[in-house]
Amino acid sequence: MPANLTPEYYKAERWYKSAGTAEEKLLALEHMLSVMPKHKGTDHLRADLRRKLSKLKEEGEKQKAGKQVDVFHVPRSGAGQIVLIGTPNSGKSSIVAALTNAKVNVADFPFATGAPTPGMVRFEDVQLQLVDMPPLTAEFVAPGQVGTYRNCDVIGVVIDLSGDIKEQVEICFDFLESRRLLLDEQTGAVDEGGNRLGRKTFFICTKSDIADDGALEKLRKLCRGNFDFVEVSAKSGSGMDKLAKTLFDKLEVIRVYSKPPGKDADMNEPFTLPAGSTVTDLARAVHRILAEKLKSARIWGSGVYDGQNVQLDHILQDKDVIELYFG
Ligand SMILES: Nc1nc2c(ncn2[C@@H]2O[C@H](COP(=O)(O)OP(=O)(O)OP(=O)(O)O)[C@@H](O)[C@H]2O)c(=O)[nH]1
Ligand SMILES: [Mg+2]
Numbered sequence: 665m666p667a668n669l670t671p672e673y674y675k676a677e678r679w680y681k682s683a684g685t686a687e688e689k690l691l692a693l694e695h696m697l698s699v700m701p702k703h704k705g706t707d708h709l710r711a712d713l714r715r716k717l718s719k720l721k722e723e724g725e726k727q728k729a730g731k732q733v734d735v736f737h738v739p740r741s742g743a744g745q746i747v748l749i750g751t752p753n754s755g756k757s758s759i760v761a762a763l764t765n766a767k768v769n770v771a772d773f774p775f776a777t778g779a780p781t782p783g784m785v786r787f788e789d790v791q792l793q794l795v796d797m798p799p800l801t802a803e804f805v806a807p808g809q810v811g812t813y814r815n816c817d818v819i820g821v822v823i824d825l826s827g828d829i830k831e832q833v834e835i836c837f838d839f840l841e842s843r844r845l846l847l848d849e850q851t852g853a854v855d856e857g858g859n860r861l862g863r864k865t866f867f868i869c870t871k872s873d874i875a876d877d878g879a880l881e882k883l884r885k886l887c888r889g890n891f892d893f894v895e896v897s898a899k900s901g902s903g904m905d906k907l908a909k910t911l912f913d914k915l916e917v918i919r920v921y922s923k924p925p926g927k928d929a930d931m932n933e934p935f936t937l938p939a940g941s942t943v944t945d946l947a948r949a950v951h952r953i954l955a956e957k958l959k960s961a962r963i964w965g966s967g968v969y970d971g972q973n974v975q976l977d978h979i980l981q982d983k984d985v986i987e988l989y990f991g
Pocket of ligand 1: 750751752753754755756757758759769770771772773774775776777778797798799870871872873874896897898899900
């Protein structure tokens with residue numbers, strides 16, 4: 665009986681074949697099983713995939729003891745991590761060079777960047793991590809590359825507005841969709857353990873200095889879903905301040921300044937916390953053990969009186985100054 669496999673299944677199969685790590689292979693296999701039509705024609709294939717899956721799980725348990733170095737794993741730093749994606753020569757390294765001190769390779773030939781390269785972007789009083797990446801093409805994605813995206817907070821899709829916009833969009837969407845990295849209406853994208861697979865995504869539209877009029881509009885029309893677009897030029901520097909702000913906004917973090925009782929707050933070193941964090945969350949960030957002894961807090965900031973006493977479950981706002989009292 666024919667298996668009659670769907671395009672979604674073949675997409676998942678490509679994800680499996682290009683996966684560079686056991687974790688990613690496992691996710692891909694689980695997805696292949698979940699999108700495979702269930703009928704007699706697929707019985708054998710299903711059994712085969714289940715076997716592969718349990719073998720991978722067994723091997724994973726064994727390997728946990730001695731982990732290998734993974735060049736695609738970029739340890740996080742600062743208030744959050746944004747990783748760039750794009751086709752060759754789209755201008756990824758130029759953006760990282762413009763916003764950070766990282767030593768990246770900008771060149772007018774493709775595949776100039778061979779490994780993830782992080783740099784720190786300063787936005788007001790916080791540091792954000794921006795990661796340059798090797799390019800994607802329709803034919804080639806470095807094994808393991810998906811791991812960098814899976815691990816980040818936000819994905820920035822870099823599109824060269826002076827290039828073939830349709831082709832770039834197709835290549836980037838194909839990669840992100842097939843690896844379940846997009847957050848869209850269908851993908852609350854979670855794996856079987858309930859872990860989130862998708863990442864927030866937005867578009868950085870570059871080379872605006874040499875793009876045709878209407879290039880950005882063309883890009884907007886090609887992108888299915890609800891995305892933000894920031895237009896920049898690494899050559900002229902236009903749009904770079906807005907991009908730094910967008911990187912901060914996309915991370916959805918707040919800055920909070922801790923104030924010792926009776927003294928001024930240290931306004932140079934904010935704590936960064938996920939938006940929606942409470943006074944207790946801040947106390948945990950300040951000192952995990954002391955947090956249990958937190959008794960009360962006073963806040964200077966938006967929506968409160970100066971020095972107002974607040975409950976421990978009070979939700980903090982960006983730029984609040986807080987005095988914590990421990991018992
Ligand atoms: N005119 C113009 N040229 C740009 C701009 N940004 C990048 N370039 C040029 O485009 C070429 C490629 O830039 P890179 O930043 O190296 O591109 P990349 O995406 O990192 O390339 P790969 O590492 O190969 O993926 C270089 O010659 C840059 O000088 C821009 O905003 N305007
Ligand atoms: Mg590069």
